[in-house]
Amino acid sequence: MNRSDIVITGVGVVSSIGLGREAFTRSLLNATSGVIELVDSTDGDRNATARFRFDNGNSGDVHQESPVEIGAPITDFDPKLYVKPRKALKVMCREIQTSFAASQMAIEDAGLTNLLPAEPAEQAKKSGRIAVDRIGAVFGSEMLYGDPEELADAFAACKTEDNEIDKSKFGFAAMRSITPLWMLKYLPNMPACHVGIAVNSHGPNNSLTVGDVSGPNAVLESCGYLKRGIADVMIAAAAGSRMNTTRSMFTEDQPLATAVDPVSRSSRPHAKDATGIVRGEGAASLILETAESAANGGRKPLAIVCGMASRFVPSKAFDSGEFTTSSDADAGRGSSRAIEVAIQAALKDAGLTSNDIGLVVGHAMGDPVIDAAEAEAIAKALPDVPVTLPTGLLGHTGAATGMLGFIAAVVAAQSGQTPPVAHAADCRHGLPIADKAQSLSSKYVLAVSHTSHGSATAIVVSSS
Structure with a gap:
């Protein structure tokens, strides 16, 4: 199977900036925030x-x-x-x-x-x-x-006369007060x-x-x-x-x-x-x-999946087992190397070079330490390529964060437009953050996603 033989024919989004592909695209291109x-x-x-x-x-x-x-x-x-x-x-x-x-x-x-x-x-x-x-x-x-209120009655039943919690009562109390289908x-x-x-x-x-x-x-x-x-x-x-x-x-x-x-x-x-x-x-x-x-079904693709890669290079925090929310540069969250090699592998899988990419969809979320790791990797692997940052509109959405970023890449490729970043003037790290909506210089868009532990993925899509 060739690289261009996998296509995306439908997109669905439930987000703070819109429900459905069209609403999501409008908000993305207008930098409409859900915060x-x-x-x-x-x-x-x-x-x-x-x-x-x-x-x-x-x-x-x-x-x-x-x-x-x-x-x-x-x-x-x-x-x-x-x-x-x-x-x-x-x-x-x-x-x-x-x-x-x-x-x-x-x-x-x-x-x-x-x-x-x-x-x-x-x-x-x-x-x-x-x-x-x-x-x-x-x-x-x-x-x-779950919602704490769903367990409130079970915990209340564990309360003793001395206003303490008797953990041994929880199992029986839970069976009586929590719906069997709760799990x-x-x-x-x-x-x-x-x-x-x-x-x-x-x-x-x-x-x-x-x-x-x-x-x-x-x-x-x-x-x-x-x-x-x-x-x-x-x-x-x-x-x-x-x-x-x-x-x-x-x-x-x-x-x-x-x-x-x-x-x-x-x-x-x-x-x-x-x-x-x-x-x-x-x-x-x-x-x-x-x-x-x-x-065969007469379905017109929205975008083509051109290349992809997943890599893991442990972050300093993962290696040491010491995790902190400190903003100090040595806090060790995120792996610049993992992001860089994932990008390089995705480009190789797509048969492209960094010069072919018209837009990078970053995963940065406002954490100064992780953002710095991403900036270092993008600057090395994709120098001078415009960067957009959908998390600036969506906030951090847990397990949905990477997928929403990838959907942003799909709609950018499909629309041929670079989604702007409203706070681009306040950004650092020397990245070319997109400050306005404009036509893509190339049909290829790369979305990167990563974790604080050192996992990273990169996927390249293009317009159909």
Whole structure:
């Protein structure tokens, strides 16, 4: 199979800057941010001190906090419009709902609605539907955290007369007060499971939980199935959130951003004054097909997958096992070498050089340490190539971050436009950050994604 034999025929997005490919594209090209000031859920006070605090790495009792609580939530999403049967919502947490909706959007965008659910081969030959063993689904996922209120009664039942918690009571209390289907709402493989059942996929199905690169790696694995000839159509997707109440209590090694004026510009990847990430949420899905499958179905590709690579070079923090949210240069988050070699390998796989690339979609998120690692790698592997930064609009969306960046590359290639970065004038590191929307100098766009531990992916797409 040639490099140009895998095409993208549909895109679905559920994000803070729009639902669906067209809305996402408009916001991206107009630098419309999804970052907002969050209203305190208890009293509606917009001036409430942020609940999100983090150790700045200097001492255990010194913290930084934002004067207002900020995030990039999805504000106009109604899962009932997308999830059928509606009773399935009972076993879907928000990430499952958004990934299911994004996948339905991608299916519709590709013109596959009338060809699914898939049917057994003999029936499919007569009906024109997709054969069950020729379609699969690979989803990027992560730990899915439940709402604390769902466990409140169980914990309350563990309380003793001395106002302490007796842990030995929790098992029995949980069986009495938590719905038996509770766990099904939060298993990381359930987003792929629900979509696979909905489309009747009997082909390759898998779930990947590898941090920010989960989505791009789902694309790589899906392309592998298509290249091996064991599927004709693959649904690749990812969903994630940093807005969940439980997840927000665990910052891991990610420093949090301080709000700026205007609040909508608080997510500031590669900015000189960046202090950390802005929490966000989102889901993205795309339909990958062989060129033959798309042509036989009369489906016009949005973009072509030209080359890809995944690499791991451990970061200093991963090697030492010492993770911190410090902004010091020696904090060791991120691996510049991993990003660089992933880019080089993707270019080689595509049969291209750095001179052929018209745009880089960066993964930078506002963490000064990780952003510096990315800047070093891009400057070496893709010097002078314009860079765009969708996380500046979307915030950090966990396992969806890499996939949303890749979707940004797809829509940039499809539209032929460079998405601008609103805070480009405030950026450092010497990268040519795109400050305005303009025509691509080349049809090839490279999306890079990486983690603080040292995983990195790079995928090259082009217009069809």
